Amino acid sequence: MKRNRRLNRLLHLLLIPFCLIWIYPFLWMIFSSLKTNTEYISSGLRLLPQQLQWDNYTRAWGVGQFSTYFQNSVVITVGAVIIVTLLSILTGYALGRVNFPGKKALLFLFAAVLFIPKGYTIIPVFQIIKQLGLLNTIEGVILVEASGVHIIFILMFMTFYRTLPVELTEAAEIDGAGFLRTFLQIMLPLSKPIIATTAIMQFIFTWNSFFVPLVFTLNKPELRTLAVGMYSFVGEYSIDYTGMAAAAVIALLPIIIVFVAFQKYFIEGVSGSVKL
Amino acid sequence: MNRRNKSLYSWAYLFMLPQLLMLAVFTIYPIVMSYVYSFYDWSGIGPLQQFIGWDNFYSVMTDRYFWNAYRNNLIYIGFTVLITLPAALLAALLLNLAYFKGKVVYRTLLFLPVVTTTAIVGVVLKSMFGTDNAIVNLVLQQFNLIKEPIGWLSGPYTSMLVLIGAGIWKVFGMIMIYWLAGLQSLPKEIYEAARIDGAGWWAALRYITIPLLLPVSAVILLLTVMNGIHVFDLVTTLTGGGPFFATDMVDLYIYRYAFGTGGFPQQGYASAAGIIFGMSIFVISLVLGAIVQLAMRRQRSIAIGKE
Numbered sequence: 001m002k003r004n005r006r007l008n009r010l011l012h013l014l015l016i017p018f019c020l021i022w023i024y025p026f027l028w029m030i031f032s033s034l035k036t037n038t039e040y041i042s043s044g045l046r047l048l049p050q051q052l053q054w055d056n057y058t059r060a061w062g063v064g065q066f067s068t069y070f071q072n073s074v075v076i077t078v079g080a081v082i083i084v085t086l087l088s089i090l091t092g093y094a095l096g097r098v099n100f101p102g103k104k105a106l107l108f109l110f111a112a113v114l115f116i117p118k119g120y121t122i123i124p125v126f127q128i129i130k131q132l133g134l135l136n137t138i139e140g141v142i143l144v145e146a147s148g149v150h151i152i153f154i155l156m157f158m159t160f161y162r163t164l165p166v167e168l169t170e171a172a173e174i175d176g177a178g179f180l181r182t183f184l185q186i187m188l189p190l191s192k193p194i195i196a197t198t199a200i201m202q203f204i205f206t207w208n209s210f211f212v213p214l215v216f217t218l219n220k221p222e223l224r225t226l227a228v229g230m231y232s233f234v235g236e237y238s239i240d241y242t243g244m245a246a247a248a249v250i251a252l253l254p255i256i257i258v259f260v261a262f263q264k265y266f267i268e269g270v271s272g273s274v275k276l
Numbered sequence: 277m278n279r280r281n282k283s284l285y286s287w288a289y290l291f292m293l294p295q296l297l298m299l300a301v302f303t304i305y306p307i308v309m310s311y312v313y314s315f316y317d318w319s320g321i322g323p324l325q326q327f328i329g330w331d332n333f334y335s336v337m338t339d340r341y342f343w344n345a346y347r348n349n350l351i352y353i354g355f356t357v358l359i360t361l362p363a364a365l366l367a368a369l370l371l372n373l374a375y376f377k378g379k380v381v382y383r384t385l386l387f388l389p390v391v392t393t394t395a396i397v398g399v400v401l402k403s404m405f406g407t408d409n410a411i412v413n414l415v416l417q418q419f420n421l422i423k424e425p426i427g428w429l430s431g432p433y434t435s436m437l438v439l440i441g442a443g444i445w446k447v448f449g450m451i452m453i454y455w456l457a458g459l460q461s462l463p464k465e466i467y468e469a470a471r472i473d474g475a476g477w478w479a480a481l482r483y484i485t486i487p488l489l490l491p492v493s494a495v496i497l498l499l500t501v502m503n504g505i506h507v508f509d510l511v512t513t514l515t516g517g518g519p520f521f522a523t524d525m526v527d528l529y530i531y532r533y534a535f536g537t538g539g540f541p542q543q544g545y546a547s548a549a550g551i552i553f554g555m556s557i558f559v560i561s562l563v564l565g566a567i568v569q570l571a572m573r574r575q576r577s578i579a580i581g582k583e
Binding site: 004007008011012015019022023025026028029041042044045086087088090091093094095097098100101106109113115116117118119120121122123124125126127128143144146147148149154179180204207208210211215218226227228230231234241244245248251252255256259260263266267270271272 | 285287288294295298299301303306320375376377385387388389392395396399403411414445454456460509512534549550554555557
């Protein structure tokens with residue numbers, strides 16, 4: 001036991017400096033966002049600002065239009081999370097509880113879609129969105145972000161609903177509840193943990209998305225998300241380093257908070273993709 | 277078929293309808309059309325008219341810049357996989373030690389880069405790896421590791437180096453969690469038995485953990501390679517594919533033709549490039565899968581079987 005305690009201390013001695021370097025980019029970003037631009041250039045290795053410059057945040061939020069970008073990111077993320085979670089629940093429930101004809105074929109189709117070489121599908125998707133008249137609209141971006149089959153989520157719901165005992169539905173049926181009422185009143189509430197995992201994983205995917213919003217807002221700067229806005233901000237205000245750092249903090253803080261608060265669910269979801 | 281089953285089935289189909297619609301419109305149709313487009317000389321605007329057979333494929337296959345991007349992609353994937361897999365396994369082994377306190381904190385910190393927006397991180401790293409008065413050079417100069425500031429992102433090799441480093445940093449936590457999931461799924465009784473037989477930590481690792489992890493490691497290898505293919509966000513924001521295409525990747529190459537800023541998109545050509553790249557990834561993963569299967573079969577005959 002004494003040996004273990006010594007090993008413990010040795011590990012901390014190694015890992016603490018390593019982790020500090022590991023997250024240094026984030027620390028550097030936060031502290032830079034509180035300096036003046038002159039201080040940023042001249043302060044050398046000194047991390048702490050002489051005086052906290054909240055002005056960088058007002059500039060990024062206002063002149064840099066990050067208030068708009070933030071709003072777009074929130075709307076798109078919430079929209080995509082709701083659609084994806086809903087579709088995955090419904091599909092997972094049908095697959096998990098009902099042995100309908102064609103179930104095997106459908107599961108095979110899902111797997112096939114995952115593995116076959118796809119080519120550059122964003123071009124046809126772009127054309128569909130154009131034909132639907134949704135190009136350069138926020139609804140279009142949400143739809144594309146939520147599109148596709150989210151196999152991992154569907155499988156998570158499927159395995160969960162399958163393992164629930166048959167007696168649950170039978171008892172409900174004796175009480176006169178139909179398929180829909182059984183699902184809504186009994187099964188759905190039971191699957192809260194899976195819903196949480198799905199919602200949080202999709203939240204992180206969509207919030208971090210760059211390629212889709214970039215392509216679908218090319219001609220519409222006011223629809224940019226935080227990630228796309230950041231990319232264009234650097235192009236336009238290349239010398240405003242501290243404004244950029246403040247904008248980065250604005251973009252990353254929500255995702256870091258969500259992750260730290262709900263990491264249990266996220267880690268479970270990630271581990272699940274290996275086990276399946 | 278009785279009436280109860282019939283209504284059950286209709287409910288099931290009704291429940292799946294939205295997802296199936298989504299699948300048909302936004303997955304299957306685009307896959308089919310990406311093949312169709314690749315046989316046309318088509319800018320993406322107006323009707324598909326000029327059928328040109330295999331011309332697009334021929335042009336892509338003979339384009340020096342395509343192969344440059346392709347080679348860069350392979351270099352990037354190769355290095356990230358070779359470094360990340362063993363390093364992340366080591367981290368996972370440490371974080372799996374029963375007596376080690378504070379695991380969750382370390383896990384959170386190591387995982388943080390994974391959840392943060394790649395495009396934002398790319399921009400931040402770009403300014404950290406600047407030339408004059410940029411933090412990385414300042415630190416290296418402070419410790420006398422370099423005399424003159426290095427132009428990290430203006431040299432072809434150094435920019436690739438930064439890119440690979442950033443890629444590893446970004447994906448490391450994810451791979452570590454994969455390994456941890458694999459480690460935690462191993463049966464505890466075997467370790468108990470090995471301990472009674474007098475096997476130390478190293479022997480247990482060498483003769484139990486690693487052989488038993490092999491099947492999972494195949495999956496992890498594949499996931500890591502797939503991850504290395506989609507580098508658009510990181511490369512676009514960190515190096516932009518430069519200097520002079522030294523870090524150009526297939527993702528960026530296709531994007532330029534599909535939505536190029538020049539104002540003259542060539543979406544037929546971009547589709548063909550996408551298909552060639554997709555096909556070669558498909559072949560690579562098949563080959564990887566076969567190699568892993570072979571290795572597993574050999575290992576199984578040597579080591580103690582799981583079953």
